[in-house]
Amino acid sequence: MFTGIVEELGEVVGLTDTGGDSAVLAVRGPLVTSDARHGDSISVNGVCLTVIDNVDGVFTADVMGETLRRSSLGALEEGSPVNLERAAALGSRLGGHLVQGHVDGVATIVAREPGADWEVVRFSLPASLARYVVEKGSITVDGVSLTVMAVDDETFSVGLIPTTSKLTVLGGKDVGDPVNLEVDVIAKYVEKMIGARNV
Structure with a gap:
């Protein structure tokens, strides 16, 4: 769950086709990766993605074909800026509104x-x-x-x-x-x- 309050402008450093109906997205975002662990959720341009790993301020996430087809993530390329937000923490202020990270x-x-x-x-x-x-x-x-x-x-x-x-x-x-x-x-x-x- 997110709030729609962007924490950081990140940068795509790679979008790799895995050969099937999916890709791996790599994004640089020093703030959102400061405490990101494997399995955490990060919103990338409004799409909830799960962190695979986090190395030197760059996190990677699997993106399945359904997400590539139903969002604009498939149009990203190296160097593209992206909006980043970590999942909301219970007990914190809700600055925007309840956002799921599920693109309609x-x-x-x-x-x-x-x-x-x-x-x-x-x-x-x-x-x-x-x-x-x-x-x-x-x-x-x-x-x-x-x-x-x-x-x-x-x-x-x-x-x-x-x-x-x-x-x-x-x-x-x-x-x-x-x-x-x-x-x-x-x-x-x-x-x-x-x-x-x-x-």
Whole structure:
């Protein structure tokens, strides 16, 4: 479980195809690896990955084909910056919202509208996720907990403050770039429970 508050901008140092339907991802992140052990969870651009090993500030993780197909991790290459967050610790502050690190879909950046103090960024909204995205609700974009400013049937917008632009990969992404989306899991549970009652 994560909070969507990015701790560090890491760097991909390798994405190795293992010859099957998987790959091994190697990421440099001195902060998140400072206490990382085998089996720990680290969110990479919003995808929960399990640490295989951690050597000199670089951790490796297995990435199965399902994850490569359903997220933007397969498009990473050596030198790509990535958002990193360690799993939340019980008893600590919850700065963002409850994030599982389970990507629901991939969107693209549709527009960026810079302002004097912050920027509005608009993303495509996959039809299968539209019912879970509401104005002023929470959404995770590349592992960043954000508040939805506006939403319609095909897009949604968020506001990026300078800190978010500077300290996450979202500041350097261009129109057309892919991003990982995770909708609020509570909405999915509510939908399932209401559906079960109406059967």
